[in-house]
Every structure is written in C-alpha cells, then in structure tokens.
Amino acid sequence: ETGVTQSPTHLIKTRGQQVTLRCSSQSGHNTVSWYQQALGQGPQFIFQYYREEENGRGNFPPRFSGLQFPNYSSELNVNALELDDSALYLCASERDAGGSTDTQYFGPGTRLTVL
Amino acid sequence: GDSVTQMEGPVTLSEEAFLTINCTYTATGYPSLFWYVQYPGEGLQLLLKATKADDKGSNKGFEATYRKETTSFHLEKGSVQVSDSAVYFCALQTGANNLFFGTGTRLTVIP
Numbered sequence: 001e002t003g004v005t006q007s008p009t010h011l012i013k014t015r016g017q018q019v020t021l022r023c024s025s026q027s028g029h030n031t032v033s034w035y036q037q038a039l040g041q042g043p044q045f046i047f048q049y050y051r052e053e054e055n056g057r058g059n060f061p062p063r064f065s066g067l068q069f070p071n072y073s074s075e076l077n078v079n080a081l082e083l084d085d086s087a088l089y090l091c092a093s094e095r096d097a098g099g100s101t102d103t104q105y106f107g108p109g110t111r112l113t114v115l
Numbered sequence: 116g117d118s119v120t121q122m123e124g125p126v127t128l129s130e131e132a133f134l135t136i137n138c139t140y141t142a143t144g145y146p147s148l149f150w151y152v153q154y155p156g157e158g159l160q161l162l163l164k165a166t167k168a169d170d171k172g173s174n175k176g177f178e179a180t181y182r183k184e185t186t187s188f189h190l191e192k193g194s195v196q197v198s199d200s201a202v203y204f205c206a207l208q209t210g211a212n213n214l215f216f217g218t219g220t221r222l223t224v225i226p
Contacts, residue, residue, distance in 0.1 A: 002158070002160070004158075006158075031212070033212075033213060033214075035214075035216075040218075040219075041218055041219070042119075042206075042216030042217050042218045042219050043159070043204075043214070043216050044216070045213040045214065045215070048212060048213055055212070056212060056213055058213065090158055090159065092159075092214075094212075103161055103164065104161075104208075104214060105161070106151075106158045106159040106160070107158050108157055108158040109158045
C-alpha cells in the first residue's frame with residue numbers, strides 16, 4: 001500500500017473523445033507525476049506538477065494536460081483520443097520535488113482502452 | 116539524453132535459484148538509481164534504491180550496487196521464491212525529478 005489511489009480502474013473510450021483520470025496523493029506530498037505505460041513497456045514520463053504548477057514535461061503533445069489541487073488530488077486530461085493512447089496511466093506522488101531527488105510512490109493505475 | 120537499458124526477458128527460474136537482472140544506464144550528472152517491481156494487476160512498488168556511487172540498496176533479499184565505473188545497477192537475489200514472480204523495472208532519476216525506466220524484465224519462478 002503506497003497511499004496513492006487512482007480512479008477509475010478501467011475506462012473505455014472511442015477515438016476523438018476526451019478523458020479525465022484522477023489521482024489522490026499521499027497527504028503532505030506536494031508533487032505528483034504522471035506516466036504512460038504501454039503494454040509490455042516501461043512507464044514514460046508525461047509531466048510533473050509541484051504545488052499546483054507544471055514542473056517539467058516529457059515528450060507528449062499539448063492534448064495531454066493536467067491539474068493539481070490543494071487537497072493533494074490531481075487530474076490528467078487527454079483530448080482528441082487516439083488509438084495509441086491505449087495504455088496504463090500511473091500517477092506517482094512525492095513529498096517535495098523542490099530540487100531534491102525523493103522517492104516516488106505509485107498508484108495502481110488506470111487502464112485506458114481507446115477503440 | 117538519460118536512458119536505461121535493461122536485460123531482456125522473460126526470465127524463468129526454479130525456486131531457490133540465483134537471480135541476476137542486468138541494468139546499465141546513461142545519464143548526465145549523478146542520478147539516483149531504483150528498482151521497481153510490478154506484481155500482476157498492480158501498480159509499481161519501490162523495491163530498492165541507491166543515491167550515490169558504491170551505495171548498495173537492499174530489500175526483501177534483493178540487492179543492487181550503484182557502480183559508476185561500469186554505469187550499472189544489477190539486481191540480484193540469492194534464492195528466489197514463487198512469490199517473486201513479477202515484472203522488474205530499473206529506473207534512474209536526475210535533478211529533473213522525473214524517472215526514466217527500462218523496458219522491464221518479467222520473472223517467473225516455478226516450484
């Protein structure tokens with residue numbers, strides 16, 4: 001148990017739709033990162049939020065966006081879904097990103113299928 | 116750029132066999148190194164980590180030593196159990212704070 005929860009567990013969407021995935025971080029963790037894990041691959045970094053501001057972004061297009069709220073919850077939004085967006089989406093919370101390398105604690109993930 | 120190269124799987128071992136999963140990395144600066152484990156149907160769990168050269172991370176009988184000279188962080192366990200069956204990911208983290216993962220190695224331990 002990492003104390004990080006995600007919802008929903010599974011989701012099916014069709015191409016072109018929009019989706020919102022949710023994450024609840026550990027209490028006191030100011031940093032949340034989102035990762036995309038395609039089948040049979042390692043997770044790839046999408047972006048990180050620190051104290052409600054974007055704090056780094058991987059090689060993902062702008063249709064991937066996020067929000068972080070003061071209550072340690074966060075969202076990943078994906079617009080104009082494509083078939084290749086089908087993957088397991090993981091969020092990870094961290095005590096404080098501010099310049100230090102701390103341990104990231106992962107949620108169980110949301111499995112998104114795009115038809 | 117930063118990257119992790121991980122031993123390809125799958126790996127199948129008999130119970131009580133010795134395990135080695137190789138991991139090498141490329142990074143600018145001085146990364147922290149991690150092994151994460153993913154059990155079937157679950158998210159990633161931190162198994163062990165090392166933050167500087169020559170550090171040894173250990174947990175649940177698993178060990179890995181941060182070798183700067185060979186840019187490696189190989190995972191070892193002296194005697195595997197059926198319950199160790201999972202996918203193992205090597206990862207690095209630099210000052211940018213995001214993790215770079217390898218592609219994962221699936222381990223199956225048979226009784």
